[in-house]
Amino acid sequence: MALDDTLQTGKTAIVPPNNLAAEAAVLGAILFDNNAFQRVADILRSTDFYAPAHAEVYETAQNMIQQGRVADGVTLREHFEKTDQLTEIGGAAYLAELLDSAAFGPEIADYANMIRDLAVRRELINVGATIQNKALTPEAGEDGSRQIELAERNLFDLAERGSTGRGFSSFGEAIIESLQMAEAAFKREGKIAGIATHLDDLDHKLGGLHRSDLLILAGRPSMGKTSLATNIAYNAAAACRRETQEDGSKKTVDGAVVGFFSLEMSREQLATRILAERTGIMSHRIRQGDLDKQDFETLREATEELQNLPLYIDDQGGLSISQVAARARRLQRSVGLDLIVLDYLQLLVGSGKSAGNRVQEITEISMGLKTLAKELNIPVLALSQLSRQVEQRDDKRPQLSDLRESGSIEQDADVVAFVYRESYYLERTEPQTDPNDPQSSEKWQRWRDQMDSVYGTAEVIIGKQRHGPIGKVKLAFDSNITRFGNLAHPEGGEDDEF
Numbered sequence: 001m002a003l004d005d006t007l008q009t010g011k012t013a014i015v016p017p018n019n020l021a022a023e024a025a026v027l028g029a030i031l032f033d034n035n036a037f038q039r040v041a042d043i044l045r046s047t048d049f050y051a052p053a054h055a056e057v058y059e060t061a062q063n064m065i066q067q068g069r070v071a072d073g074v075t076l077r078e079h080f081e082k083t084d085q086l087t088e089i090g091g092a093a094y095l096a097e098l099l100d101s102a103a104f105g106p107e108i109a110d111y112a113n114m115i116r117d118l119a120v121r122r123e124l125i126n127v128g129a130t131i132q133n134k135a136l137t138p139e140a141g142e143d144g145s146r147q148i149e150l151a152e153r154n155l156f157d158l159a160e161r162g163s164t165g166r167g168f169s170s171f172g173e174a175i176i177e178s179l180q181m182a183e184a185a186f187k188r189e190g191k192i193a194g195i196a197t198h199l200d201d202l203d204h205k206l207g208g209l210h211r212s213d214l215l216i217l218a219g220r221p222s223m224g225k226t227s228l229a230t231n232i233a234y235n236a237a238a239a240c241r242r243e244t245q246e247d248g249s250k251k252t253v254d255g256a257v258v259g260f261f262s263l264e265m266s267r268e269q270l271a272t273r274i275l276a277e278r279t280g281i282m283s284h285r286i287r288q289g290d291l292d293k294q295d296f297e298t299l300r301e302a303t304e305e306l307q308n309l310p311l312y313i314d315d316q317g318g319l320s321i322s323q324v325a326a327r328a329r330r331l332q333r334s335v336g337l338d339l340i341v342l343d344y345l346q347l348l349v350g351s352g353k354s355a356g357n358r359v360q361e362i363t364e365i366s367m368g369l370k371t372l373a374k375e376l377n378i379p380v381l382a383l384s385q386l387s388r389q390v391e392q393r394d395d396k397r398p399q400l401s402d403l404r405e406s407g408s409i410e411q412d413a414d415v416v417a418f419v420y421r422e423s424y425y426l427e428r429t430e431p432q433t434d435p436n437d438p439q440s441s442e443k444w445q446r447w448r449d450q451m452d453s454v455y456g457t458a459e460v461i462i463g464k465q466r467h468g469p470i471g472k473v474k475l476a477f478d479s480n481i482t483r484f485g486n487l488a489h490p491e492g493g494e495d496d497e498f
Contacts, residue, residue, distance in 0.1 A: 026111050028099050029108050040108060044115060064079075152329065195236050196235070205473050206462070206468065209232075212377055214366075215414065215416075216416045218418050222421075222424055226344075237309045259340050279295075279299060332376055422459070423451060457476060460475060
């Protein structure tokens with residue numbers, strides 16, 4: 001179904017929404033004074049005009065003005081005569097009528113907004129018709145889920161079109177926004193400008209998780225990157241506080257509404273981890289039902305406490321970057337969204353345009369995640385694998401070059417952090433003791449001392465930070481309940497810098 005001059009609804013012909021008088025008033029104002037074009041250029045495009053003649057006049061006037069030429073009744077008449085279009089637009093008399101209809105004063109912007117709004121409504125009708133047609137006669141290989149994704153994308157594009165967008169702003173406006181952010185951080189406990197992770201040393205290093213930033217959290221298997229991401233997601237959601245605005249919408253003033261894309265673990269496994277962290281009951285005991293009556297009561301109380309947590313989990317595997325974007329937009333529109341956590345990046349699939357080239361596919365995915373962070377104006381925390389070359393070095397601490405398909409990930413990310421637990425590697429090097437060899441006991445004792453010094457700790461290594469320092473942060477880590485926490489600093493020691 002295409003949008004024609006009328007829409008057929010049953011037996012009644014309905015004219016699509018339009019206002020020809022407003023269109024004529026805007027065009028007349030532009031022809032009378034070309035400076036008027038600058039007042040509507042950011043609002044209107046030629047396709048917003050309902051009357052084909054109006055669209056043609058606006059596009060021609062726009063081209064002339066942008067080329068530094070005068071666009072008035074005389075020059076437009078000359079142009080349309082040369083292109084044999086004068087009759088199509090209604091002749092010279094029609095151009096004169098437009099001048100007679102000209103709007104003068106500030107109402108031209110109001111008329112332009114009205115024209116744009118009516119155009120959006122007509123496009124909405126078209127989108128609805130397209131959705132209906134595709135549902136009735138789907139293309140080969142285009143299932144219902146794919147149609148929903150395309151429909152959401154079209155509707156989101158239309159929603160973006162319905163807003164004027166910010167465009168350029170003065171430096172004065174930008175610097176006021178910067179001051180407001182600094183003021184909010186100054187007033188907030190802990191001096192955090194972004195969303196707090198509630199891991200104090202990490203917040204001190206990063207300043208929280210900032211809007212529009214793509215943060216990559218990488219590590220080798222068993223380092224605890226999923227656990228750390230889960231802890232951050234829980235801490236942000238638990239601190240969430242929202243206020244109702246005058247227009248009825250809700251604004252997050254602390255913490256975050258969190259969307260967690262768990263491409264590897266099920267939502268039940270993720271929930272079990274959070275329950276283990278909150279109750280202190282080991283997760284494998286929860287899964288196996290190895291509980292006494294008191295344990296079960298503790299779990300029940302924790303479940304009641306956590307069930308209203310603003311933490312939303314999507315555990316469908318094999319998602320594409322476009323599907324992640326569509327689901328994130330949907331969540332933000334429906335209940336709000338302040339932070340995305342994605343576990344993990346390499347499990348996403350691209351659009352299929354990369355023809356089996358995994359590096360290009362990862363490039364598309366990392367760019368897509370950064371674009372999504374800017375589009376929704378929220379931080380995106382994405383987990384990433386590291387290549388096996390880490391295991392070949394004596395020093396197992398990861399570095400930027402260890403990122404799998406590192407070029408694009410490192411380039412697109414605002415922050416790249418690595419999780420590293422020295423105890424994981426050290427416990428696998430326990431020396432054998434020999435009663436007949438005194439040196440073996442000494443070696444074992446040295447190993448034991450090293451293990452004692454690193455047991456229950458982890459490092460978060462900041463390898464890249466676009467807006468702040470790099471370095472490393474030490475955290476406490478309880479492997480039994482997969483919980484990261486704050487580590488006490490003897491004598492107020494500082495984090496190491498690179």
